Amino acid sequence: MHNKTIREILDDLASGEYSSREITSALLTRIKNLDPALNSFISLTEDQALAAAEAADALRSQGNARGLCGVPVAHKDIFCTKGVRTSAGSKMLDNFIAPYDATLVRHLAESGAVCLGKTNMDEFAMGSSNETSFYGPVKNPWDTERVPGGSSGGSAAAVAARLVPGATATDTGGSIRQPASLCGVTGLKPTYGRVSRYGMIAFASSLDQAGPIARTAEDCALLLESMAGFDAMDSTCIDKEVPNYSASLADSIRGLRIGLPKQYFNGDINAEVGTLIDNALEELKNAGATLVEVDLPHAELAIPTYYVVAPAECSTNLSRYDGVRYGYRCDDPRDLTDLYTRSRSEAFGDEVKRRILVGTYVLSAGFYDAYYRQAQKVRRLIQQDYITAFDKADLIASPTALSTAFKFGEKSANPIEMYQEDLYTIPANMAGLPAMSMPCGLIGGLPIGMQFVGRQFEEARMLNAAHQYQMRTDWHTLSPSVYGSAK
Numbered sequence: 001m002h003n004k005t006i007r008e009i010l011d012d013l014a015s016g017e018y019s020s021r022e023i024t025s026a027l028l029t030r031i032k033n034l035d036p037a038l039n040s041f042i043s044l045t046e047d048q049a050l051a052a053a054e055a056a057d058a059l060r061s062q063g064n065a066r067g068l069c070g071v072p073v074a075h076k077d078i079f080c081t082k083g084v085r086t087s088a089g090s091k092m093l094d095n096f097i098a099p100y101d102a103t104l105v106r107h108l109a110e111s112g113a114v115c116l117g118k119t120n121m122d123e124f125a126m127g128s129s130n131e132t133s134f135y136g137p138v139k140n141p142w143d144t145e146r147v148p149g150g151s152s153g154g155s156a157a158a159v160a161a162r163l164v165p166g167a168t169a170t171d172t173g174g175s176i177r178q179p180a181s182l183c184g185v186t187g188l189k190p191t192y193g194r195v196s197r198y199g200m201i202a203f204a205s206s207l208d209q210a211g212p213i214a215r216t217a218e219d220c221a222l223l224l225e226s227m228a229g230f231d232a233m234d235s236t237c238i239d240k241e242v243p244n245y246s247a248s249l250a251d252s253i254r255g256l257r258i259g260l261p262k263q264y265f266n267g268d269i270n271a272e273v274g275t276l277i278d279n280a281l282e283e284l285k286n287a288g289a290t291l292v293e294v295d296l297p298h299a300e301l302a303i304p305t306y307y308v309v310a311p312a313e314c315s316t317n318l319s320r321y322d323g324v325r326y327g328y329r330c331d332d333p334r335d336l337t338d339l340y341t342r343s344r345s346e347a348f349g350d351e352v353k354r355r356i357l358v359g360t361y362v363l364s365a366g367f368y369d370a371y372y373r374q375a376q377k378v379r380r381l382i383q384q385d386y387i388t389a390f391d392k393a394d395l396i397a398s399p400t401a402l403s404t405a406f407k408f409g410e411k412s413a414n415p416i417e418m419y420q421e422d423l424y425t426i427p428a429n430m431a432g433l434p435a436m437s438m439p440c441g442l443i444g445g446l447p448i449g450m451q452f453v454g455r456q457f458e459e460a461r462m463l464n465a466a467h468q469y470q471m472r473t474d475w476h477t478l479s480p481s482v483y484g485s486a487k
C-alpha cells in the first residue's frame, strides 16, 4: 500500500480495495518502524488520524466521499494544528500547542485528508539542509549520510521513503523545491497569495508561500486543489477561483515555449546535472515543446537581495517570541530585560540568531535606505526580468539545485556556501511566481530535479508540462531501495 500515489489511493478507496483506516494504520506502523532512522517526523497524531480515517470511511460508505476523502497526508510542523504541538523546528515553540488550525490544515481536513503527523524542518524554515532543526537533522532516504535539503526536509524525506503519499510544505527561498530535488520527489511552490498563510508560522512575509510535496505532478495538482482558495484571515491571499488543476494535466503541450535563461545555461551548471537537464528538455521537445533562450540579467543579484529582505522580515516576525506570551521562557529571570534576553538566547539556534542580527541591522535607522530599500528596488528589477522573459516563453526551466544531496556538515560551517544552494530557486520567490521541481534523473544513485517557473497563477500550465514529462519518463517512480519496492 505504501507505494501508492494519491491518485491510486483515491481509486483504491473508491473500489473498496482497502479502507482509509487500513492504509492509515499501515502507514503509521511503517512510520514507527522506519522513521527512527530518518527523523522526518516531529510528532505523530495517531489517535486523531485513526478517528479521521474512520470518519472518511463512513462518509465514503454513505456515498459522500469527495476531494481527498481518506487520503493520508502529513503537515510540515510550521502549520498550526489545533491541540497538537506546532514547533517550527525550534526549542522556542517546543511547548506550543496550537489553539487553532491553519486555514490550509482546515482545507485539507474538510476535503477528507487524514493527517498522520507533523514533519521535521529547519528551525523557523531557515536552512537548506535540515541541520538547524532543534529536533535533529532529517536523513535523506537515498543515503542517510546525506542531507534531505531544507527547510521542508521532513516532508520531502517522508514522501520519498513512502511513509506518506503527500505532505504540505513552505517555500520562502526554495524550501519546497530544493528538498524535493534532493529527495527525488515533486514539489510545487504556488504563486504568492494562492494559498492562505493564516496559521502558518511566519518567516519572511513577502516571500513565504505554502505548497504540496508528493510523488507526482498529478498528486501535487490534487493537493493544491484542496489547499488553495481565498481566506479572509490572510490579507495577502487572493480572491481568485481555484482552477481544476487535474483537468488540464492530459492536455497536449504542443507549441509550449520553454525558456532557458542564458545566465544559467552558460557552462556554469555542474556537468552531470546539465546532461540530465538536457535529456529532460529533449523529452519535452519530443512532446511538442519548443526551447527558446531568455534573459534574466539580474538573476545573479537574487541571493544577496534575498539575504537582506528575508532576514529583515524574519527579525520583525520573530520579535513576537519574547518569553512572555507563549513559547519558551527562561528560568528565574532577574528582571524584564533578563527575561527577554535569556529566553531568546536560550531558545533560538545559531542560524536564527544570525538572521535576526542581520535583519535588525539592515532595518536600523541609517541603514534602511542603503540595504532594505535598495533590496526592494533590485527585487523589482528581478521581477521585471521575468515579465519580459514571459513574452517569449510560457515556462522557464533550469536545474532546481546545484547538485545532488551533500553530506552532513559539508556546508554547515560556512553560511555563505549554504546560502548558494538556493541560486536557482530564490528568484521565483523574489518575483512571487509559481515554481516547481520534478525528478529528472540520478547521479551516483542520488536524485536530481528540474525546475519550472511559470507566470503568475499559471500553476496549471506547469503541472500540465510536468505531468506530460512524467507520462514519458519514470524518474518520479524510483524510490530509495530500502524504502521502495514491495507493494
Ligand code: GLN
Pocket: 125, 126, 127, 128, 150, 151, 170, 171, 172, 173, 174, 175, 176, 203, 310, 422
Ligand atoms: N534556504 C533558504 C533559507 O535558508 C530558503 C528557506 C525557505 O525557503 N524557507 O532562507
